[in-house]
Amino acid sequence: MTEKEELVKKFKLMGINEKVISAFIKIKREDFVLDEYKGEAYADVPLPIPAGQTISQPTTVVIMLDALELEEDDNVLEIGAGSGYNAALIGELCKKGRVVSIEFFKELADFAKRNIEKSKLKNVKILRGDGTKGYAKDAPYTKVICTAAIPEIPDEWVDQLEENGVIIAPVGPQYGQKMIKLKKTKKGNEITDLGDFIFVPSRGEHGYNI
Numbered sequence: 001m002t003e004k005e006e007l008v009k010k011f012k013l014m015g016i017n018e019k020v021i022s023a024f025i026k027i028k029r030e031d032f033v034l035d036e037y038k039g040e041a042y043a044d045v046p047l048p049i050p051a052g053q054t055i056s057q058p059t060t061v062v063i064m065l066d067a068l069e070l071e072e073d074d075n076v077l078e079i080g081a082g083s084g085y086n087a088a089l090i091g092e093l094c095k096k097g098r099v100v101s102i103e104f105f106k107e108l109a110d111f112a113k114r115n116i117e118k119s120k121l122k123n124v125k126i127l128r129g130d131g132t133k134g135y136a137k138d139a140p141y142t143k144v145i146c147t148a149a150i151p152e153i154p155d156e157w158v159d160q161l162e163e164n165g166v167i168i169a170p171v172g173p174q175y176g177q178k179m180i181k182l183k184k185t186k187k188g189n190e191i192t193d194l195g196d197f198i199f200v201p202s203r204g205e206h207g208y209n210i
């Protein structure tokens with residue numbers, strides 16, 4: 001069994017949504033890692049990408065996408081494009097919708113754009129900017145996903161989210177966060193804790209002071 005097949009088997013045992021698994025099979029993680037790490041593309045670990053950042057561990061990626069409850073026609077905001085891998089998976093899962101992914105470092109926004117081109121997805125837009133303020137221009141979103149650690153969920157993300165929309169983000173101190181699922185309802189925000197994770201820190205207005 002290849003390493004990729006081993007991961008698929010693990011995800012099935014974890015109960016990850018079949019559509020998320022199909023997207024994982026289709027989108028090539030090797031297209032989103034640096035040349036020197038192509039051989040390790042399906043090791044279940046985060047890998048270095050430019051600007052001192054990382055492409056998240058495959059298991060973490062599918063846990064977050066599973067929790068996001070994506071529908072084909074979702075309008076998704078991602079904060080932290082990094083390699084573009086997660087944005088590509090969302091683009092594949094939301095074929096009739098679209099995803100805009102914001103990246104703080106220009107070097108990475110360019111890297112993500114180049115990588116996305118390989119997957120031929122037309123519904124994925126990568127922009128350089130500070131995603132902690134959201135991206136009002138394409139709002140409202142049905143889903144928001146943040147792939148960098150964030151001290152608290154910024155009000156802008158909730159404001160830019162439709163009713164019944166979902167936000168997934170690793171929230172808390174710089175060296176250890178809780179994965180938070182926020183559902184915006186008529187009665188207020190429902191918060192669920194999906195467990196402990198460690199992400200690279202967010203910069204920008206509502207990021208860490210680093």
Ligand code: SAH
Nearest residue numbers: 055080082083086104131147148202203204
């Ligand atoms: N989703 C990425 C992993 C990203 S790692 C992937 O699939 O490869 C987190 C990313 O968030 C890093 O690239 C980091 O530069 C970016 N980031 C940090 N602060 C940010 C901010 N304020 N706005 C947008 N991106 C930010």
